[in-house]
Every structure is written in structure tokens, then in C-alpha cells.
Amino acid sequence: MPDMRFNIPGQSLNREPFIDKIPDFQKKCEVMITDRGYKCKITNIVPLTSQEKLFLLRIVDPMERALFTFRPGQFLMLEVPGYGEAPISISSSSSNQEFIELCIRKAGHVTSAMFEARQGAMVSIRGPFGTSFPMEAMRGHNVLMVAGGLGIAPIRAPLFWIGNHRDWYKDVRMLYGAKEPSQLLFNYQFDEWKKVSDVNLMTIVEHPDDSWKGRSGMITALFDEFTIDPDNTFAIVCGPPVMFKFVCSHLDRLGIPMNRMFVSLERRMHCGMGKCCRCMVGSTFTCLDGPVFDYWSVMNLKEAI
Amino acid sequence: MIYKVISKPEFRAFVDALVRANTSYGPRQVDTDRNGDPIYQFMPVSSADEIAFDYTVTTSSAKHLLMPFRGELSRFNFSDGDWKQQVDYETQPIVLIGLRPCDISAINILDEVMLKGPYPSPYYLARRKNTFIIGMDHLPLPDCFCKSMNRHTVNHGFSLFCSDIGDRYYLSINSAKAFSCLKEFRIDDPTDEDNCRLIERRKLIKHSFETNIEVSGLPVFLDIEFDSPIWQKWGDKCLSCGSCAMVCPTCYCYSVEEQFDLDLKGSRRESHLYSCNLVDFAQVAGGHNFRPRSGDRLKYRYYHHYRGFAANDNQQICVGCNRCGRTCLANINPKDVINDLRLERESCLTCVSTSPDKA
Amino acid sequence: MNHLGFELEKIKIGSFDFTCCEGCQLQLANRESHLPDFLALLDIRNFREISSERLDDYDIALVEGSITRSDEIRRLKSIREKAKVLVAFGTCACFGGVNALKNKFPQEETIRTVYKDKLVETMPAAKISDFVTVDYSIPGCPVSKKEVEEVVVGLVTRSLVTLPKYPVCVECKQRLNTCLFDLGEVCLGPISRAGCDAVCPSGKTVCLGCRGPAEGVNYDSFTELVKEKGLSTEEMNEKLAFYNGFTDYLNHEG
Numbered sequence A: 001m002p003d004m005r006f007n008i009p010g011q012s013l014n015r016e017p018f019i020d021k022i023p024d025f026q027k028k029c030e031v032m033i034t035d036r037g038y039k040c041k042i043t044n045i046v047p048l049t050s051q052e053k054l055f056l057l058r059i060v061d062p063m064e065r066a067l068f069t070f071r072p073g074q075f076l077m078l079e080v081p082g083y084g085e086a087p088i089s090i091s092s093s094s095s096n097q098e099f100i101e102l103c104i105r106k107a108g109h110v111t112s113a114m115f116e117a118r119q120g121a122m123v124s125i126r127g128p129f130g131t132s133f134p135m136e137a138m139r140g141h142n143v144l145m146v147a148g149g150l151g152i153a154p155i156r157a158p159l160f161w162i163g164n165h166r167d168w169y170k171d172v173r174m175l176y177g178a179k180e181p182s183q184l185l186f187n188y189q190f191d192e193w194k195k196v197s198d199v200n201l202m203t204i205v206e207h208p209d210d211s212w213k214g215r216s217g218m219i220t221a222l223f224d225e226f227t228i229d230p231d232n233t234f235a236i237v238c239g240p241p242v243m244f245k246f247v248c249s250h251l252d253r254l255g256i257p258m259n260r261m262f263v264s265l266e267r268r269m270h271c272g273m274g275k276c277c278r279c280m281v282g283s284t285f286t287c288l289d290g291p292v293f294d295y296w297s298v299m300n301l302k303e304a305i
Numbered sequence B: 001m002i003y004k005v006i007s008k009p010e011f012r013a014f015v016d017a018l019v020r021a022n023t024s025y026g027p028r029q030v031d032t033d034r035n036g037d038p039i040y041q042f043m044p045v046s047s048a049d050e051i052a053f054d055y056t057v058t059t060s061s062a063k064h065l066l067m068p069f070r071g072e073l074s075r076f077n078f079s080d081g082d083w084k085q086q087v088d089y090e091t092q093p094i095v096l097i098g099l100r101p102c103d104i105s106a107i108n109i110l111d112e113v114m115l116k117g118p119y120p121s122p123y124y125l126a127r128r129k130n131t132f133i134i135g136m137d138h139l140p141l142p143d144c145f146c147k148s149m150n151r152h153t154v155n156h157g158f159s160l161f162c163s164d165i166g167d168r169y170y171l172s173i174n175s176a177k178a179f180s181c182l183k184e185f186r187i188d189d190p191t192d193e194d195n196c197r198l199i200e201r202r203k204l205i206k207h208s209f210e211t212n213i214e215v216s217g218l219p220v221f222l223d224i225e226f227d228s229p230i231w232q233k234w235g236d237k238c239l240s241c242g243s244c245a246m247v248c249p250t251c252y253c254y255s256v257e258e259q260f261d262l263d264l265k266g267s268r269r270e271s272h273l274y275s276c277n278l279v280d281f282a283q284v285a286g287g288h289n290f291r292p293r294s295g296d297r298l299k300y301r302y303y304h305h306y307r308g309f310a311a312n313d314n315q316q317i318c319v320g321c322n323r324c325g326r327t328c329l330a331n332i333n334p335k336d337v338i339n340d341l342r343l344e345r346e347s348c349l350t351c352v353s354t355s356p357d358k359a
Numbered sequence C: 001m002n003h004l005g006f007e008l009e010k011i012k013i014g015s016f017d018f019t020c021c022e023g024c025q026l027q028l029a030n031r032e033s034h035l036p037d038f039l040a041l042l043d044i045r046n047f048r049e050i051s052s053e054r055l056d057d058y059d060i061a062l063v064e065g066s067i068t069r070s071d072e073i074r075r076l077k078s079i080r081e082k083a084k085v086l087v088a089f090g091t092c093a094c095f096g097g098v099n100a101l102k103n104k105f106p107q108e109e110t111i112r113t114v115y116k117d118k119l120v121e122t123m124p125a126a127k128i129s130d131f132v133t134v135d136y137s138i139p140g141c142p143v144s145k146k147e148v149e150e151v152v153v154g155l156v157t158r159s160l161v162t163l164p165k166y167p168v169c170v171e172c173k174q175r176l177n178t179c180l181f182d183l184g185e186v187c188l189g190p191i192s193r194a195g196c197d198a199v200c201p202s203g204k205t206v207c208l209g210c211r212g213p214a215e216g217v218n219y220d221s222f223t224e225l226v227k228e229k230g231l232s233t234e235e236m237n238e239k240l241a242f243y244n245g246f247t248d249y250l251n252h253e254g
Helices: A026-030 A062-067 A109-116 A149-164 A187-195 A219-225 A241-254 A295-300 B008-021 B101-115 B122-129 B176-182 B192-206 B218-227 B230-237 B243-247 B294-306 B323-327 B334-346 C023-028 C032-040 C070-082 C091-095 C097-104 C107-115 C145-157 C168-174 C219-228 C233-241 C247-253
Strands: A038-047 A052-059 A075-080 A084-089 A100-105 A122-129 A142-148 A172-178 A200-205 A233-238 A261-264 A292-294 B002-007 B023-032 B038-045 B070-079 B082-086 B094-099 B131-136 B160-164 B168-173 B254-260 B266-273 C011-017 C042-046 C060-064 C085-089 C136-138
Touching: A038 A062, A052 A062, A052 A109, A052 A122, A075 A109, A084 A109, A084 A149, A084 B254, A100 A109, A100 A149, A122 B082, A142 A149, A142 A241, A149 A172, A149 A233, A172 A219, A187 A200, A200 A219, A219 A241, A233 A241, A241 A261, A241 A295, A261 A295, A292 A295, B002 B008, B002 B176, B008 B023, B008 B094, B008 B131, B008 B168, B008 B176, B038 B094, B094 B101, B101 B122, B101 B131, B122 B131, B160 B192, B168 B176, B168 B192, B218 B294, B218 B334, B230 B294, B230 B334, B230 C219, B243 B323, B243 C168, B254 C145, B294 B334, B323 B334, C011 C023, C011 C070, C011 C145, C023 C060, C023 C145, C032 C042, C032 C145, C060 C070, C060 C091, C085 C091, C091 C097, C091 C136, C097 C233, C136 C145, C219 C233, C233 C247
Parallel strands: A142 A172, A142 A233, A172 A200, A233 A261, B023 B094, B094 B131, B131 B160, C011 C042, C011 C060, C060 C085, C085 C136
Antiparallel strands: A038 A052, A038 A122, A052 A100, A075 A084, A075 A122, A261 A292, B002 B168, B023 B038, B070 B082, B070 B266, B160 B168, B254 B266
16 A cells, blocks of 8 residues: 655745745845744833823844834734734834834723733734835925824824935924824924924814813814915825815815825734735725825725725 | 546545545535435545545535634743744645535635735645645536636646546546555546547536526626615625635635633634624724624625635635525525626616617 | 733632522533633632632622522622622523523412412512623523633733624534524524534534624514524514523514
8 A cells, every 4th residue: 555645844834935925024034924923022111191102112132123124104913922913003213223112092902901011021013014105205395294193103103204304305294183182192292393303283182171272173174274285295194084084185175186195094904914804995905005095095995984 | 737537446445545544524424404405514534435425515615624713823932021922834734535626716716815915824825735635526506606707617726636427537637646646546548538528527517507697897896886775785684694704615804813821821823714794893993893784794795705805816706606605594695696786787777778879 | 911011810709699500600610621720810709619718808709690589689789899890600690591481471370380389589580780780791501611711811811801792603604513494493593692612503402592692683684584484473582582682682573
């Protein structure tokens, strides 16, 4: 009787498919094997509000740290061992190789676990995943950033980028709206953004309290206070779907071409790799084709808004 | 590909030897339904006698043998305020016997989905490479519509494919391992007559289909019909029970979940096959559900199957086995839904205005 | 969790039973291979099936059984006052369970049938959430030990544990079971909450929905299906009433 058994050892498969197959990572496939993450230490935790905290993460392994680069707008999968994974947009400067900042709202299972974590905790990240804001294409133009609520988290990355490449861009304006004054995050950095990064920052809240001296109303109210050069402006919009729908249609009326407006969509990614289909919007993966889309693509996407 | 013929008793001996040496799965009768008809499933088999070579169709596909309903993705072991992650792709080789062309096509589609793109799945690859597939052709059941999807024949993705040409099987051998195993058995080169019988067999299969679905132009059609009331009409019937996705050979959507070990010394991350019909499929942290209505979820499944997603080149992933239609308690099946959708538009009064030349 | 920078503590647990068979509590002593690890998570303060301790300081109270007497209401409320987290444990506590079957008959008749002429105080069987706030529910007749383990681990590790929202069919299909409808039965699998690993259908017994309804159940379509299978509305309602889990739907119909 012949030997009818067959076997291809699984170990030999470990690397095989990845050589030259991960364009975004180039040589990184050597370390980044789909489900294996980079171990990170939480080096600092900044409480922002009762529901939001800023976490500073440092990749433990120096080689992995050197290899981890991302572009503004990308997200990563944050793993809290034992509790699970959640997609979180990267909120720090892409030129900062030492630390990764994640602004997290306590919303679900994993983020609640993050809120329990203390300084020095060991977590893990996979990524970065997804598309990014086309910072190079915006060169030589005005940039208008519009953030609503937690939308400030993903928008900080392009904001830092602009700070680092300020001479690339002409007029940079940022509109930031929140429900209540206490929900305006990073207000301790507003001065830095205004003065150091030369960003024209305008804030507005929906429900002002007695101490609030700034503007109140919907974020679109701010558009009455300045003029936009539609032929020469790129827009980045992050916030709840209702907000970017209003903002984008307003900008559309002002004449900014749809392919110059960028939005960041949020869905609950489970794999981050275009497999599990949990983050599908219409026929598009938020994790691969997004989270950053131009408004034209979002308009064409069914169920996006 | 090498073509050979083998007598049925000799083929049985070959399968028996293969099955005895490997972990194998084949069609077995598991029950008799209320009409007295046998019910088959792909089950573990340990000898050729256990295999129902003449089976009609299995209730569930063989998908779960390549993409388990619950599969471990990685493990974390905790110690001293730190942890170690362990990712393991090791897998045991398996033999699958009796897959139909549509089932093999489905695996080819899963290959596209899981192994192409920027992040090929190593878990799937390890299983796929360690799977020996023996395909067998069959005469279509009245509700099979794989011909409409052009999945009634298959020319790759198997180790060995057998066409029934009367007292013998016409073998298409597609792997060196299959060939070297078969060499120990009596196989002959096909004669002219065998070739003729193969062609006859294929013709017979091709002409035996009773169910057809018009799928030409369906992707664009589905885009246009995104807001059609038809979806909610079928959604109102849908029980959102997920049975269709579980038995489907190509439904692969999953969730990733993590669980502590009971001793709290570690945890495991698992993928759980999910269904887009299930109520919380598109729910996000904080509770917002992007598809709260059953009609939206049902539509989504049809979009995935008949429009296709960008990740696999907008390819339709349905193979036309109609397992979902047979298993659905609410009598929802692709044929009726798609016909309904087309019919609604074609009978629409504003569309069917008098043509210009008649006016 | 050490790697997250905080220490885990055992949970102080008390287990209490009302009108029930105590089968759910007994279930906790099952799965012997896991028992040492399971017990290591618990500081048992009050638990008749497992320990002779009778202490009153517990954080978590597992409450089994339905409420059928006025003194049970008082006892339940005092447990609620002491417990930080109150868990409705098992189908009787969550929905009323089989005990609620008696609610369909006149009270005198039920007492006479069971106790003859003895004087017994009783009232219609009710779920515990009719009287106190319930933090977690673990339905099941009996509860699944595996799920209880998950909930206990969740409480210890301070992570949220949620029940599956989808129906039993998902798990039943995953076990490659033959659909009981194909065998001519009427099963409540399509509308009942999963998490039991389809244990009844796997044993060729129809699901009677001991875990209550799944989320977003399509009752209209299910009613249609049941009629098509030749079951009268009364027969269907009888099935739905078995564990008292589908009262919302039945009341809505009635």
C-alpha cells in the first residue's frame, strides 16, 4: 500500500504569502504578520473629559518602533489583551516616531478596558490601516479643517502635519464645534495651534453655559464669518455623519469641488484587513478604501450617511 | 491536468485507501426528512463504505472545513505584568470527498477573497494548502441554478475531479500528489469512446437545469435598485436567523472576539463566522446600528452575492447552489428575489411608456 | 489585570433561590474540569449548593427562581439592597419560567390540584425584574455553565459581557444539525436567543425558547411560518408560553 498521507507543514507557510505582497509596508512584512501586533507601553494618560482620554503609546521593540510609520488619517487596531480589539484613529503627528497618541472615547467593550488601564500598561497595536489625507496634493492651497466633537481626534494628525510643513500651505483654518464647552477637547493646545502652527482656529458650541464667551450655534454658522476661495481650497471634515453631511453640502454650494473635500468615516472594523466585511459601506471597505474618502466617493456610496 | 479513467470499484478502493490514511470528510446521510428523502452533510468518514457517493446535495456546504465557524486567530499568555502573543497557523491536512463543481468554485472564490489583496489570510492559506479535494459531477436538482452563475463546471481548485461516464469515472487529475497516489491503482488512458461519453455527460448536465436566473447586468441593476421597496418586502419575510449564511459555501463575513481563559492566565482571539442578516451586524460601539431594518440587511447580502465587493474585483460570489433557498424557513430564495426585483422594474408603468416608433 | 496595571479581586458572591428547582445553581457545580479555576474567581459568601457559609456581605447576588409569594418579594428586595450587582439567574428569574404556566389557571384550582386541602399562600409567578432592578440576566433552563463562567470572568475583569443577540438557528446550523422543521416539527429556534449552543435541537428536541426572544425578532413572519406548518394559533401560543419568555408578543397578539 502506498503512503497516502500528505502534509504541508504549517510553519513553512508563515512567511510565504507575505513577501512582496504588502505594498504599504514594504519591508515591514518581516515583522507585521497580519494578526501579530506591536507591543506598546502606555507611557502617559491625559484625562480630557469624563468620557475621553488621550493615551500616549510607545512601541516597546526599538526595531518595530522605527518601522512603524503612518500617514495622517490612518487608523490602527488597538488590542487590549484579554478584552479585544477596536479601531482607533491615530491622533498624533506622523513625524513623531517615539510616541503614538490615541484619543479615545469610552464607548464599548475595548475602550472601557482602556479606561481601566493604568500608566505602564502593556497593550498592542496592529496597523496602520486604511487611506490617508492627501497632504501632498494640498500643497500650495488653502486648507479648511472642520471638526465636530470627537472628530478632533483624527484631524489632529493632519493638523500636526501642517504645523510641520507650514510653508507648504497658504491659509489654514480650522473650525471646531462641540455640544458643550466642556466637550471641546485639547483646549490647552489651542494657543499652540494658533500661534505656532499659524492656524486660524474658530470654535463654537451648541449649548453654551454661563462661562462660555465664544460663539454658540451649529458649526455651519461659522461659515458666515469668513470667505472661502473655492478654487483654491481643500477641506478636511471629521465628525458625526449628520455634521459632515451638512458641512459638505454647504461647501459644495460654495463651489469647492467634491474631490477636494475629505471625510473620515467610522464603522466597527473587526479585522482591519478587508476580510470580515463588518465595516462595509455599500460595496466598499471602510478599512481598505477608507476611512478617508473624498466627498465624491462618499456621495456615491450607499448607506454612507 | 492529466486525464485518466478508472473503474468504479477501483475508484472506491482508491478512496478507501485515501480515507483510511487521512482525516477525511465526505457526504453522509444524517437523517430522513418528513417526506422520506435522505438528508446529507459533509461529515467525517473513515472508510469508503461510509460515503454516500450517490448523494444529491448536502444541507450545509463544506466551507466550515476551510473557514471554521469558530477559529482561533491568536493567543495571549499573561505573566508578570506583561504578555506574549502567540499566532499559530499549524493545521492538520484533510481530504474532502464528493464536492460538486459549485462547491469547488465556491472554494476558488474564497481563495480570491482570503488570499488576494494586501493582507492574505495565513490561517486560510494553511488550511487550503493542506486540503485534498476530490470533486464529483452530478445531475442538477430542480432548484440548482449554478449554470446561471456559470459555476456548473470547474477547471481548477481541486486535486482530482471525477465525471461519471457509466461504469467508469473520467478523472481530471490536477495535483502531483493525487497522481502519485493513483498510480498504485488500475487507471487507463481514456479511449475515444470515453471522451465521447464525457462530452455526452457534460451535455446532459448542461441541459438538465430547470432553474435559471437572469444575472446579466445584475451589478448595475442592483445599484439602481438600491432604494427599491422590494427589499423591505422580502425583509418583512426574513427571520434574520442567519441560516442562509451558515449553509452558504461563500458567505465568509465574520466577527473577531476575544475571551479570557477561565484561569485568567491568558486569552484567545477568535473569528466567528457571522451573517449580515443578523441584527447587530452593522452595529458600532455606542450602540448605533447602521442597518437596523431587516430589509437593509437582506439587501446587503444580495449585494455581496450578486454585485460583489471591490475587494474581489466586484465579482459575484454566489455559485448557484441554492442551499440558502432550501434552508430558508421564510421561503426566501435568490431566484424569487432577483426575479421580483427585475419584474418590479419591468412592469413599472413609467418605464414601459409607448416606444417612440409606435407613437 | 497585571498587564493593564490593576489587580483583580475575587468577587464576593451570594446565591439565592426562590421558586425554582435549584437546577441552575446546581449547574454551577458542573463542568468539574473547570471547577477549581471557576471557584478561584469567587469569594463565596452565601451559596447553599457549594458552601455552608452564610454571610451577608456580597457584591454580586445570583438570584434563581420566580416570585410566587409576598414574603419572597421582601426577601428579594433585601437582597437587592445588599448587592451591588444583581443577576437574574436562569429562566425562572428572567421570565417566570415553567412556574408561570400555572398563571393560566384559576389559583384555587392549582392549589387544590397540588396541595389538596392544605392552605397555601401563592400568587401568579412573576419574574424578578417585576420587583427589583436587574443588572444582568443569564437566561437558560438550566443556565449554560459556560456562559456563567464568561459572565463571572467578565465581572472579575471588569469587562462587559453581552448575550448573543441572534437566534438559536445560527448555532444550530453551525452544529450541522438537521433543521427540525424539515423533520416536521415546529421549533422556536428562529426567534429564541442563542448562547446555548443549540443543545435541544442537537438532541432532536425542539427549542422552546428558554432563553427568551432574540433581538429584533420578526414575529409576523414566524407566525406565518408556523401557520404554514399547520400549527394553530393556540398550539403556537402554548409553545411560546412554555417558559413565559415571549409575553410581550403574546400580550401584543391578545
